[in-house]
Amino acid sequence: MRDVAVIGIGMTKWGELWTKSLRTIFVESALLALDDAGVDKIDSMVVGCMSSGLFVGQEHLTSLLSDYLGKNPVPAARVESACSSGGLALRQGFIEVASGMSDVVLVGGVEKMTDVTGCEATFALGTAADQEYEGFHGLTFPGLYAMMAVAHMHKYGTTREQLALVAVKNHDNGSKNPLAQYPFKVTVEGVLQSVLVADPLRILDCSPITDGAAAVVLCPADMAKKMKKPVVRITGCGQATDTIALSSRKDLAWIESTHIAGQKALSMAGRKIGDIDLFEVHDCFTIAEIMITEALGIVEKGRGGKAVEEGLTSLKGKFPVNPSGGLKAKGHPVGATGVAQAVEVVKQLRGEAAERQIKGAKRGLTQNMGGTGGSSVVHVFEAE
Amino acid sequence: MPNPARAWREYPQRYRLEAEKCTKCGYIAFPPRLVCPQCGNRKFAKTKLAESGKLLTFTIIRVPPEPFEDQAPYAVGIAELADGVKLTAQVVDCDFAGLKVGMPVRLEFRKLYEEGEAGVIYYGYKFVPE
Ligand SMILES: [Zn+2]
Numbered sequence: 001m002r003d004v005a006v007i008g009i010g011m012t013k014w015g016e017l018w019t020k021s022l023r024t025i026f027v028e029s030a031l032l033a034l035d036d037a038g039v040d041k042i043d044s045m046v047v048g049c050m051s052s053g054l055f056v057g058q059e060h061l062t063s064l065l066s067d068y069l070g071k072n073p074v075p076a077a078r079v080e081s082a083c084s085s086g087g088l089a090l091r092q093g094f095i096e097v098a099s100g101m102s103d104v105v106l107v108g109g110v111e112k113m114t115d116v117t118g119c120e121a122t123f124a125l126g127t128a129a130d131q132e133y134e135g136f137h138g139l140t141f142p143g144l145y146a147m148m149a150v151a152h153m154h155k156y157g158t159t160r161e162q163l164a165l166v167a168v169k170n171h172d173n174g175s176k177n178p179l180a181q182y183p184f185k186v187t188v189e190g191v192l193q194s195v196l197v198a199d200p201l202r203i204l205d206c207s208p209i210t211d212g213a214a215a216v217v218l219c220p221a222d223m224a225k226k227m228k229k230p231v232v233r234i235t236g237c238g239q240a241t242d243t244i245a246l247s248s249r250k251d252l253a254w255i256e257s258t259h260i261a262g263q264k265a266l267s268m269a270g271r272k273i274g275d276i277d278l279f280e281v282h283d284c285f286t287i288a289e290i291m292i293t294e295a296l297g298i299v300e301k302g303r304g305g306k307a308v309e310e311g312l313t314s315l316k317g318k319f320p321v322n323p324s325g326g327l328k329a330k331g332h333p334v335g336a337t338g339v340a341q342a343v344e345v346v347k348q349l350r351g352e353a354a355e356r357q358i359k360g361a362k363r364g365l366t367q368n369m370g371g372t373g374g375s376s377v378v379h380v381f382e383a384e
Numbered sequence: 385m386p387n388p389a390r391a392w393r394e395y396p397q398r399y400r401l402e403a404e405k406c407t408k409c410g411y412i413a414f415p416p417r418l419v420c421p422q423c424g425n426r427k428f429a430k431t432k433l434a435e436s437g438k439l440l441t442f443t444i445i446r447v448p449p450e451p452f453e454d455q456a457p458y459a460v461g462i463a464e465l466a467d468g469v470k471l472t473a474q475v476v477d478c479d480f481a482g483l484k485v486g487m488p489v490r491l492e493f494r495k496l497y498e499e500g501e502a503g504v505i506y507y508g509y510k511f512v513p514e
Contacts (some may be wrong), residue, residue, distance in 0.1 A: 119450045126449060132394060133415065136496065136508065137473050138445060138452040146443035147462060154441070154485045199444040199480075243421075247462045247470045252441055315445050 001098040005168065006232045006381070008037025008217035009343040014331040015181040017211040022056050022112035023068045023163070023215045026172025029336075030069050030108050033215035038227065043102035045069075045076045048089030048109040049335035054124035055116050065108070082128035083284060085109065086338025087239075087368030087377030090216070092235050094379075095318040097218045104223075109339035110213040121209050126333070128371040130245040142206055142285065146198035146370045149287035151252035153200070155302065158290060160200055162305030164191035165361035166286035167204050167328055169314050174325020181210050181331030205286040210331030214340035226295050230350045236271065236365075236380030246372045253302075257376035258295035258367055265365070266380040273297045276380070277361040278348055280341035282369040283326040289313075292367055293321060297380075316355060323348060323356045338368035338377060349383040398508040401435070401491065403469065404428035412469050436490040436514065437465035439497045442475055442483050451497040463489050463511055475511045488514040 010032025017025060026047070034040060047065055050345045052058045062076035081088040086109030093107035113121050126135045129144060152158045167186055174180040188202055194204040224231045240260035243249060249256070266273065273296060281296070283289035290304030298319050306312055313321035324330050324344040327337055345364035347353045359384075368377045394415070396402040403414040407426035414433060419426055442461035445452070454460065459475040461483070475483065476494065489511040496506040 073468060122447070122449050134448070134472050136506070137460055138455065138458060138497070139472060140445060140447065140449055142447065143443045143445050145462055146439040147460070150443060150485065151441040196446045197445075198446060201443075245472065247472045252462065 002100060003221035004094050004218055004234045005221040006095045006216050006346050007219055007224050007227065007229050008033040009346045010036055011179055011214040011340055012273055013179050014210050014212035014333060016114045022052060022058065022110060023064055025211060026065050026108055026110040026111065027068050029213040030106060033217050034288065037217035039104055039217060040093045042071060042074055042104045042106045044096060045074060045106040046089045046093045047078045048085035048338060049078055050080060050082055050085045051124045053100040056112050056115045077301045080371035081375045084338055084368040084370035084375050084377050085335040090339060090342055090379060091237055091239055091377055093218050094234050097220060103219055106215060106217040107218060107339060108213060109336035111333035111335040112211050113209045113333060114211050126317045131158060140198065142198040142201050145285040146201045146288055146380060148252060149200055152287060152291060155253045158305035161188060162309055163205055163286040164188045165308045166283060166289045169308060170322050170326040170328040173315055173323050173356055174329025177325045177330060180325045180329050181208060182329050201285060207284045207327035207332035212331055212333035212336045214336045214343050216339060216342050231384045232346045232349045233382050234379055235382045236265035236269030238262065238378045241375050242373055244371065255291050255295040255373040257373050258292055258369060261376040261378040262296040263378050269380040271380060276363050276365045278323055278364045279321045279356050280324060280344050281321055281367040282342045283322055283328050284332060289321060296367060314346045320358050323358060341368060342367035345381045349381060388504050391506060401433040401509065403431050403433050405431040412467055414469050414471060433469055434466035437463045439463050439484060439485060439487045439489050444480050459483060461511055473511050474507055478513045490514055
């Protein structure tokens with residue numbers, strides 16, 4: 001296998017982008033990434049998108065996006081793994097470069113979510129759960145994560161305030177990110193007084209509905225060195241699946257797919273969790289971040305809530321989690337999220353994260369997750 | 385409107401709680417599967433779910449998906465039945481404030497929702513506190 005480097009990153013401002021179509025937001029980010037890499041010719045492209053069919057009534061993104069990027073007849077693939085589609089696209093691009101099949105690969109992620117009503121968006125997102133045995137009973141995604149929260153609170157004594165502190169931390173970080181959808185701060189009281197969505201989760205525990213895209217350019221590390229670019233290598237890549245239905249899991253307060261994917265990625269990189277300087281993880285709901293810090297081994301089982309309270313995962317803590325603002329403040333255009341995590345980690349490792357820069361960051365990790373943890377993708381990045 | 389075949393295909397499970405038991409390791413598959421996730425065996429014998437169990441977790445849905453709009457707020461939970469099977473369903477005939485992890489529940493046959501005026505009326509099981 002060849003060493004793989006990220007040589008270009010691109011992301012535009014996320015939000016409710018009424019004036020822009022799916023193809024436009026994708027191409028804008030892809031062009032930023034190509035310009036950043038200083039390349040024009042690509043050998044292949046991979047795009048992560050969860051549900052353009054349900055969100056904008058458009059499939060066949062391989063043709064649409066390569067066409068509007070002006071790259072026909074380049075080979076293209078779209079990959080889908082619910083909210084981890086972006087992370088999976090990165091994995092497929094990584095495999096393609098590592099294998100020697102292609103040299104320069106553009107990896108993108110995109111989701112255009114505001115062309116449908118809130119109700120339709122809820123339905124589209126709900127397809128990431130078991131439609132016949134979860135959705136059929138009136139469950140929503142906030143509802144599923146709420147049940148994980150209740151299980152975690154019951155088993156470990158995690159508190160309502162600790163959940164709120166995740167939102168407070170990530171909005172603090174997001175307020176330093178000009179590309180974030182909601183770059184404002186929130187308070188614990190503000191979270192606790194926000195409207196209930198699925199008890200005990202309130203609206204400020206939830207990531208928003210977002211239009212957005214992100215892209216990175218990959219190539220062999222040897223080629224990157226010759227290009228005299230700041231080289232960030234992808235040194236670890238792990239993925240794992242689990243049951244689609246939450247009810248089938250052995251432990252409702254534990255995300256096994258993230259645990260396995262994390263172990264695989266770290267072992268490929270030859271690193272331990274303590275070697276990592278920053279983390280971008282899938283905080284689709286506040287409880288998710290708490291459970292992910294446990295599954296990755298940043299803290300012990302049951303200690304995730306305490307860790308936020310103690311500031312372990314804040315920007316200046318020992319293990320900064322979601323310096324970008326996470327899905328919570330940055331936004332969550334589902335298919336784009338996994339790629340945007342890579343964009344943030346590369347920015348941090350290049351020292352280009354401005355106000356939210358983690359000093360001397362050399363190694364970063366991304367964790368992207370589908371559904372309630374039915375799939376997880378983890379990558380490890382290292383600066384030269 | 386979806387093809388009603390999608391609804392009646394699930395009737396054995398939803399109406400009669402039919403499940404399948406792995407002939408090798410005893411794993412109970414609900415809904416039925418072709419491969420045992422525990423031992424890989426492909427042979428199953430018909431069985432029926434236990435009708436009582438205990439609540440493992442729950443939530444109250446305040447922002448419902450469209451077909452359930454007229455029902456919100458409503459409670460949904462995951463229960464572990466006496467035979468070890470875990471499944472998701474609404475928790476009804478209960479006081480939200482009285483819901484507790486570990487509380488005993490039983491399965492009852494109820495109406496879930498209807499697909500507009502001319503569509504399928506969906507029935508299935510719900511949890512009722514004992
Ligand atoms: Zn078996």
